[in-house]
Every structure is written in C-alpha cells, then in structure tokens.
Amino acid sequence: MITAVTHRTTRSPKRRIAKIVAATLAAGALALSGCASSAPEPGGTEAAPEAKLTKMVVVTFLPLESFTFTPEMFAYAGGYFEKHGLDVQLQPVQGTAAAIQTLLGGATPITRASTVDVFPAMEKGQPIVAIGTMAYKSNLRVASAKENAIESAADMEGQVMGMGSIGGTSEKMLNLALDDADVPRDSVTRQAVPVTGATFELVKQKQLAGYIVSLDTSIALAEQNPDAVISSADLGDAPDLQTWITTPANLEDPDKVKDIQAFLSAIREATQFVIDDAENDFENVLQILRDSGDFAFAALDDDDVARQALEVYTSQTWIDAEGDRALLENDFDGWVAAYETYAKSGLLEGGKDPLEWITDDYLPTD
C-alpha cells in the first residue's frame, strides 16, 4: 500500500539522497546503454531551489497503486515536478466522478479522466476543458478461466461479469463493447466485486464468468493462475481517451496556466523518460521509483509484472497508434469519434460539438 500522500513540505535527507543516487545511476545506465545523449536525464538532477517551488495539489482518480499512474509517480520520484518549479501533492480520490467533482470544486487545478466519464459532465455544460491526452486507448482487461474463456464481447452473453463498481468506467466500457457486438446489455448480469487477483476464486467457483480488471492486476493474475485467460474482450475497441482536464476559470488565470503548463511539461518529460527506458527493460525507471521510497505496491516489487505493464503503457497507451502525435497532443478525430459513439449508445444525448471542450493551446511547447 502506498505511503500516505506523496506530498512532503520538506523532503527528507534520506529520500533526497535516494533520489540523487537513483538519478545518477539512471543517467549512468543510460550513458552505458549508448542513449544518454538522446534520452532526457531524470528531472531530479536539475531540481530547482525548494524555496521557489509552487505548491500544487493534483488528484488522481484512484490510489497510486498502479502503473496507470506511472507518469505522475515518476514525475514525482524523478524530481520532474521540482525541476519545473512545482511542489506537487498527489492526492488520490475514489473514482473519476470524485476527481471531476474535486476539479469543479476548485480543490485541484488539473486531473485526468476518461472520455467515457467526462463527456457526460461536459455535455451537461460543466466548465471542463481537455488540455492534453495521457492515454489514447483503454487498458481494461477481462479475466476468465480456460473452461469458460471470455475473449470477446459476444462471449459475455448470458454470463455474470464482475467489475469494480456498478455504473463506473468498467461498466460503461462493457456496455459500449456489448453494443458494438450486438449483444443485449441486459443479457449480462453485473456484479460489483473487488478487482483484485483474489476475486479469481469466484471465477473458479463459477460464481462469475469473468471480471474486468486493470492491466497490472491482469498481468499478476496471469502469472499466478495458469488457468486464467486474460483478454481485452473487445473492451479496448471502444473509443476511450484519457485526457488531462481543467476548468476555463483556471485557464483565465495566468499564474494557474503557468503551473498547469509546468505540470504538463513535467509529466511529458517523465513519460518520455519511461518510454526511452524501454530499451533498458525499464530498469532505471523501476530503480528510481523503488529507491525513492514514495511508492510501494505489489506490482512495483515484481519485476515481471512491472515490466510487462510498462511495456503495454509505453508501446500502446501513452503514444498515438499512428505515431504522428507528440506525447500529450490531443487526438481530435478520436475525440469526436468517441463522442459520436457514446451518443449512439445512449450514454450521451448527442448533438453537441465536442471540439469546444478540447484544446492543444496549453500543451508545453519546449
């Protein structure tokens, strides 16, 4: 479990030393691998004076116990936030709805959310603007057993499926996948279950045909259970972009714009470092995350799970599939396509122009 929230007003000497050692090791490793000249160094090596750091609370839609939040975790542990003059407190909240409410309430200037969750609020006229794309596709997986493998939406017809919570992102993505496969939604019974590896017991007991899990969990589950079948089950085919969102009010405040752009710069550099570290099998990234002492969760401690998860994020999720967009750059066509798909499915009313809710204007330019 992660240690408290990752904010520290005054960083401990131990952590500082760990970070410097880790950053030096990482830079050295990159140099040895022959890519030091092209890859960015961890941000910690250029940390700005602490006195000038601007405090910033950023909420995450779930606890930071997943590689889903690698950009945030690595920007923190690697010192990228500090490099950009920010003292960021990463504050988890329970679910995307809570994250959006926190943004609207002004407790955080920026958070990230999936289109499937944020479009309903945007369509209802909530003041939310997408300012950068973090993930170009969904990474949900379905875990089932070999004897009743769920490998497509069609396989779910008449079955009992588990998910983290009713009405949440997983269920919305499930509905979209079922619609796409012409499977009646009400033919699938939904159950809220803990989305952990232990829930696979319910699949073995045949109480569940399968359940929707995160990428990290699916990898760990596959390693622990030879009889487990892990599949995207068409959930990944439904359009779902995860974008950084803020409010128009924040974008009217020059100071906040500066902080938001600094935050996005830190995230982009941290993400780029992780992507570049793929050729080292993510050794440097994992070492920095572990040595920082800020994060502790099972997947981080397991080399195989961590590397497999990071491989998927760096090669399929954080980068545009066509390869013609820079990190965080928005996919406007995908944005419109997602809106139209959701409207067609009944998730949204439709008839609005979703391009009014997204902009590239605040992406870092460096």
Place this chain on the structure above:
Amino acid sequence: MSPRMLKALPWIVTPSLVVIIVVAWWAIVTLLNVNPFIFPPPQAVGASFIQLLSEPRTWAAVVVTVSEVIIGFVIAVVCGVVVGVVLGKVQWLELSLRPLIVIAQVAPKVAFVPLFVIWFGFGLTSKVVLAALLAFFPIMLNVLLGVRSVEQGHREVMQSLNASRRQTFLQLDMRSLQPYLFAGMEVGIVLATIGAIVGEYLGGNNGLGNMVVSAMNSLDAARTFALILLLSIIGLVLYLIVNEAKRFVIPWHESVYGLRNVSA
C-alpha cells in the same frame, strides 16, 4: 417548563431545525452559486427523492437492504447476548480473551469487505456478515456490563430465597441486563445499517448502497443526496423500532418510565 410544553418540544424543535437547515442549505448554494454537480440545491434533491420513491427498483433495493440489516442485527443480538453472558459470568475467560476482544473491536472490519465478498459471495450473506459483525460488539459489551452490574444485594436476596442458579439467571441476571442490552441494540441497529450499506458499496448488484455508487459514478449528485436521505430515514425508522421495543419490554426501567413521567 410545563409537562405539556415538554411533550410538544420535539414536534416544534425538530421540524424547525429541519426548516432552518434546508433554508441555510438553499441560501448557501444559491448565494455562493455552488455547482450542482458538487452540492445540489435542496429542491433538486427533493425532486430526485420523489422520483426515487416512484421507481419500483428503489423499493426492491429497500427490501434487500432492510433484510440484510435485520438479519445481521438479529444474529448480532443472539450472538452478543450469548457471548456477553458467558464472558460476564466466567471472569477468567473474559480476562483471558479481553485483549483479543479489544483487537477485534478496533479492527477496521470494513477492510474485510473485499474478502467477505470472496468468502461469502456477492449475495445477501456477505452483507449480513458485515452487518452482524459491526453490531455484535456494542451489544456484547453492553450485555457483559449488564451481567457484571447486578447488585450483590439482589443476589443475596435470591440466595436467601433459595433460588436455583437457573432461577437467579432468568429472574435476576436476564432482567438486570435488559436495559444494557437495549442500549447496545440502539447502537447496534445503526451500525448494522452502516455495515449492510458498505457491503453493498463493495460487492453485489443489489441494495441501496449499490444505487448510491451507481449515482455517484453517474455524477448525479442530487440522486446521491436523495439516496442518502432515504438511507437516513430507513436508519431512523429502524432505530425508532428498537427504541419502541425498549419501552414495551422494559417499561419498569428508569430510562423508560422516567421519560414517560417527564412527558406526561
């Protein structure tokens, strides 16, 4: 204050406070222009509440939640009385188990919900277990206290009357612990309600707790508030039932007749 005024007090103060709270709520969200996604105005919650009551699935969910609460509560009462009496009577056992009882009492039982779902499935059982577990401790501890609180003089009277152990237990101990049992039950019914709802939050697809999660995930703050209001009303009704049962079962106790004398 006259007895008549005292009797009328709850009927004046409670509605007045409700009106003041609702008006203050309305004023805050209106004057501060609070986003209804974060804090909906009372009229939106009221409309959502009426809409909620008109939906058949709401009543189906009420039946599920109330069933879980009542079954869990009854289990907690039975187990609480048995364990409380045994521990109250057998002092060495209570002393031996005290550290474990304290640990079990302070352990965050809600953290076990994901395991309960896996152990007991996502049906009624996992919620009943949680409801019973939460309600058990206050009931058991109050019963234990009740058994220990029997006055020595009363025991001596029973002895002087040559009462058997069974007679002493039924006519003295059981009678003496009843006020304590009801004190525990009043706390227990509230905790059982919370247990059932939290269980529904995290497992299954039935009940009002599940509807709350669904409403929250849909960013429907008014419906979320309406569901919380409905849950609060259910909790209040269950509490009042226990409270009325106390008046019926132990009319001789000061906590009941004292109140009656005041309001008479």
